[in-house]
Amino acid sequence: MTTLTLKLQPKAPLEGEAITPDNFLGKPAAAIAGLPAMHGNEPALLGDFFQVDGDGSEEIVLVGDLRRVKSIAAGMTRGTVIIQGDAGMHLGAGMRGGEIKVYGNAGDWTGAELAGGKIYIRGNAGHGLGGAYRGSRRGMNRGLIIVDGNAGNEVGAVMRRGVIAVAGNAGDFTGAFMIAGSLIVFGQMGIRAGAGLLRGSIVSLKPAELLPTYRYACTCRPDFLNLIYQKLKREGMSIPDGCATGAYKRYSGDFNRSGKGEILIYDQR
Amino acid sequence: MLKIINGEIYDPVNNINGEVREIYVDKGQITASVAGGRTIDAAGMVVMPGGVDMHCHIAGPKVNTARKMRPEDHRLDPAPRTPFTRSGVGKTVPTTFVTGYRYAAMGYTTAFDAAVPPMAARHAHEEFSDTPIIDKGFFVLMGNNEFIMRQIAAGEHEKLRHYVAWLLQASKGYGVKLVNPGGVEMWKSLGNARSIDDEVTGFGVTPRQIIESLAEVCMELRLPHCAHIHCNNLGVAGNWQTTMDTMKALDGRRGHLAHVQFHSYGGRPGKLFTSRVQELAEYVNTHPNLTVDIGQVLFGDTTSMTGDGPLAYMLHQISGRKWVNVDVENEEGCGIVPVEYKDKNYVHTTQWAIGLEWFLLIRDPWRIALSTDHPNGASFIAYPRIIRLLMDREYRREMLKHVNPKAIAKTTLPDQDREYSLYEIAIITRAAPARILGLKNKGHLGVGADADITIYDKNEDKEKMFSSPRYVIKEGEVLVEDGHIRQETYGRTLYVSPQYDPAVEKDIREYFDRYYTIQFENYPVQLENYLPRPEEVAID
Ligand SMILES: [Zn+2]
Numbered sequence: 104m105t106t107l108t109l110k111l112q113p114k115a116p117l118e119g120e121a122i123t124p125d126n127f128l129g130k131p132a133a134a135i136a137g138l139p140a141m142h143g144n145e146p147a148l149l150g151d152f153f154q155v156d157g158d159g160s161e162e163i164v165l166v167g168d169l170r171r172v173k174s175i176a177a178g179m180t181r182g183t184v185i186i187q188g189d190a191g192m193h194l195g196a197g198m199r200g201g202e203i204k205v206y207g208n209a210g211d212w213t214g215a216e217l218a219g220g221k222i223y224i225r226g227n228a229g230h231g232l233g234g235a236y237r238g239s240r241r242g243m244n245r246g247l248i249i250v251d252g253n254a255g256n257e258v259g260a261v262m263r264r265g266v267i268a269v270a271g272n273a274g275d276f277t278g279a280f281m282i283a284g285s286l287i288v289f290g291q292m293g294i295r296a297g298a299g300l301l302r303g304s305i306v307s308l309k310p311a312e313l314l315p316t317y318r319y320a321c322t323c324r325p326d327f328l329n330l331i332y333q334k335l336k337r338e339g340m341s342i343p344d345g346c347a348t349g350a351y352k353r354y355s356g357d358f359n360r361s362g363k364g365e366i367l368i369y370d371q372r
Numbered sequence: 373m374l375k376i377i378n379g380e381i382y383d384p385v386n387n388i389n390g391e392v393r394e395i396y397v398d399k400g401q402i403t404a405s406v407a408g409g410r411t412i413d414a415a416g417m418v419v420m421p422g423g424v425d426m427h428c429h430i431a432g433p434k435v436n437t438a439r440k441m442r443p444e445d446h447r448l449d450p451a452p453r454t455p456f457t458r459s460g461v462g463k464t465v466p467t468t469f470v471t472g473y474r475y476a477a478m479g480y481t482t483a484f485d486a487a488v489p490p491m492a493a494r495h496a497h498e499e500f501s502d503t504p505i506i507d508k509g510f511f512v513l514m515g516n517n518e519f520i521m522r523q524i525a526a527g528e529h530e531k532l533r534h535y536v537a538w539l540l541q542a543s544k545g546y547g548v549k550l551v552n553p554g555g556v557e558m559w560k561s562l563g564n565a566r567s568i569d570d571e572v573t574g575f576g577v578t579p580r581q582i583i584e585s586l587a588e589v590c591m592e593l594r595l596p597h598c599a600h601i602h603c604n605n606l607g608v609a610g611n612w613q614t615t616m617d618t619m620k621a622l623d624g625r626r627g628h629l630a631h632v633q634f635h636s637y638g639g640r641p642g643k644l645f646t647s648r649v650q651e652l653a654e655y656v657n658t659h660p661n662l663t664v665d666i667g668q669v670l671f672g673d674t675t676s677m678t679g680d681g682p683l684a685y686m687l688h689q690i691s692g693r694k695w696v697n698v699d700v701e702n703e704e705g706c707g708i709v710p711v712e713y714k715d716k717n718y719v720h721t722t723q724w725a726i727g728l729e730w731f732l733l734i735r736d737p738w739r740i741a742l743s744t745d746h747p748n749g750a751s752f753i754a755y756p757r758i759i760r761l762l763m764d765r766e767y768r769r770e771m772l773k774h775v776n777p778k779a780i781a782k783t784t785l786p787d788q789d790r791e792y793s794l795y796e797i798a799i800i801t802r803a804a805p806a807r808i809l810g811l812k813n814k815g816h817l818g819v820g821a822d823a824d825i826t827i828y829d830k831n832e833d834k835e836k837m838f839s840s841p842r843y844v845i846k847e848g849e850v851l852v853e854d855g856h857i858r859q860e861t862y863g864r865t866l867y868v869s870p871q872y873d874p875a876v877e878k879d880i881r882e883y884f885d886r887y888y889t890i891q892f893e894n895y896p897v898q899l900e901n902y903l904p905r906p907e908e909v910a911i912d
Pocket residue numbers: 427428429486487630631745748
């Protein structure tokens with residue numbers, strides 16, 4: 104295990120993309136402390152801000168208020184990163200494999216354009232969770248993201264594959280321009296959920312105000328949801344009673360695009 | 373002062389083919405001798421004039437709109453600040469600064485933007501002011517200008533000529549450009565020109581008349597560069613006929629056909645897309661009034677940007693990707709759409725092969741210029757790879773294995789054995805484009821030429837050789853050494869000032885009052901405010 108403890112709060116954002124198991128593996132603690140990290144527009148070293156304990160391993164533990172540390176574990180392909188505290192923007196963006204756990208909140212663009220692996224956030228997530236960067240043709244493209252708290256706007260935007268589950272509320276434009284995949288919000292979704300949806304499923308356990316380009320289709324009990332809930336349970340998420348076996352109102356859309364996608368709203372009755 | 377010794381010189385204008393000679397530089401020019409100053413020992417190196425790109429898209433509102441439209445493109449290619457250069461981003465639509473640096477680092481010292489609406493000239497000049505190192509200029513879009521079409525319809529050829537001269541002066545442009553003549557105007561009412569004899573809706577003129585009249589005017593005004601023509605029907609299967617008709621319509625008048633690759637297709641829309649380069653190249657071979665640049669396609673992601681609005685709409689319909697369409701009042705249009713050329717795709721492979729066929733089938737290298745129509749076919753950064761494709765037959769054969777076999781079998785490319793020599797490469801990348809542009813001080817290393825010089829380490833891999841020159845010298849200053857920019861300077865803006873009868877201004881002013889949203893007085897670009905280093909290219 105490699106432990107990085109924040110010893111000096113960065114004044115400007117610190118670019119933390121060097122913090123990945125891939126990068127640490129096989130390096131002694133001193134070499135890890137010597138890895139470069141831009142501090143604002145000044146070159147700096149990880150060791151300037153972190154106390155590094157233990158040589159490089161598959162498991163990294165980060166301790167401290169890391170809200171100003173950006174791109175932690177971005178692009179990682181293996182191993183585990185555990186964050187005891189809050190993480191900054193772009194956490195695990197473009198990640199391809201391995202696991203990230205945050206015992207705190209995560210910033211904007213967490214898991215953006217995720218290509219594989221798992222991210223579990225015990226607190227809240229910011230905007231663009233598992234989303235697509237501006238202009239990208241594709242957001243998340245495999246993997247799993249779980250948030251125990253709330254998430255901001257544009258959760259799972261332009262998602263292509265994978266699963267995102269948010270236990271709390273999600274902001275506006277949830278699943279906007281989704282291509283495929285599954286996005287589950289136990290709480291309330293903001294306005295314009297599924298805008299421009301091509302295919303894929305957006306699920307909410309709370310009533311939602313849908314766009315006029317969605318049409319009620321039927322009330323059903325989709326099997327795949329049951330499977331997803333079982334999976335989420337195994338990952339440690341608590342699933343509200345009844346939702347795994349209950350009925351859902353299916354709305355087809357977005358008819359501004361193909362009409363082949365769906366929003367499933369839990370039928371409370 | 374500077375002396376370059378022991379280098380192998382490739383200077384086709386002066387018939388120097390790889391001889392070891394000395395070159396002397398003083399006050400930004402090549403001179404007959406110097407006393408003192410730095411000496412560069414170029415032993416074992418190749419010395420050429422700086423590269424000249426005669427057709428690219430690097431400045432003005434359409435380029436800037438493409439920048440805004442493609443943040444995903446920029447994210448992949450950050451260009452951090454260095455002690456000598458500013459930061460920016462690259463990829464298919466680089467920032468102004470990165471555009472200048474990358475041209476220079478590749479040994480190119482001059483570049484011409486091929487399509488600026490006169491209304492947007494001020495913006496293009498502002499971007500030029502922030503484009504370091506290279507000398508630059510632009511061609512002014514005139515092929516869909518309503519005032520021009522009115523004069524042609526009314527048979528007012530004299531007035532047309534005065535107007536064209538006025539417009540070049542007002543925009544501080546370098547040449548006359550036609551983009552889908554008449555067709556862009558028709559697109560504004562949802563049509564398009566399908567042949568050069570279609571009547572432009574509401575104007576009573578045909579693309580043929582626009583082509584003839586403007587080609588004629590360019591010659592009458594004795595402009596250094598002839599009419600620069602992007603034919604009708606770009607990208608459409610079967611368009612080779614339109615291209616042939618356009619060349620025939622020129623009827624001995626000088627004309628430059630831009631990115632001919634995009635205009636050499638057989639078949640019918642949706643069917644039998646094939647290469648018809650042979651017929652077209654043969655026509656160019658036997659008609660010395662014609663010159664071409666290629667618009668080579670390379671596989672990968674890029675951005676199509678054009679004054680040809682209906683073309684962008686067609687590309688958007690094919691790919692479903694985001695697009696921009698602009699109506700430039702009274703003058704032109706514009707369209708932008710991201711494009712990905714795929715090596716397994718039948719049409720894209722055919723386009724790739726057509727470009728190379730053009731390079732290999734034109735016999736006289738003096739009438740051909742290397743271009744990708746940056747960024748339409750590929751970024752200008754791809755030039756070294758194209759050079760390798762032309763110089764290295766084995767590499768070309770290797771590439772043929774990776775492309776769509778059905779498509780390639782229908783082209784003549786597998787049968788082409790020709791390999792370009794360094795001398796011929798020096799022609800198509802500097803000497804010929806400079807000559808076609810009418811730039812007497814560029815594209816050669818004779819006494820009096822601008823001291824824009826590129827020195828390459830020899831390398832069997834011609835792509836490597838041409839991507840990172842050992843030295844790049846601009847106006848006598850060594851700006852690039854060992855592939856890195858060591859100094860930031862700013863080049864000149866080249867423009868022409870043909871004479872016109874001031875009486876024409878009365879008509880133009882009335883026209884502005886009636887149809888333009890901009891005041892006549894506010895229209896012309898002021899030399900002193902917008903061109904930090906102006907250079908008027910003389911009309912002879
Ligand atoms: Zn062009």
